[in-house]
Amino acid sequence: MSTHPQRFEILLVPEHVEGHDAAHLEDFAIRSAVVEATGEIGASGYPRYVGEGMEADIDPETRAVEALLVxxxxxxxxxSARIR
Structure with a gap:
């Protein structure tokens, strides 16, 4: 049984807002999507998540988006892709 989160929200933000507080990234996002675990491991070696036109490999421990297709x-x- 996996202990990885089953769902994440990905925010696509312009790189120049990287320094802003993560809690306020939604104000700057040009797109967002809720992605859900597929049970597969992506080419990056991290779990694959899919939803709303996005396909991402996400490191569940660091919450880093390691690979992304939009x-x-x-x-x-x-x-830049950020997890909220």
Missing amino acids: DGAELDYGL
């Missing part, structure tokens, strides 16, 4: 494409330059 609508089947890599993240545009100038954007």
Whole structure:
């Protein structure tokens, strides 16, 4: 039985807001999605999460997005994915 979280919310924010408090990232997000665990391990070696057009490999311990596809494409330059 997995002890990994089954759901995360990913926020896509412009890189220039990286210094802002994580609790306020939603104010700057250009897109968000709730992703749920698939039970698979992604190419990065971390659990795979999918939902609302996003597919992500997330390290559940550090809450870092290790790999991300948005609508089947890599993240545009100038954007950052953050977990809320």
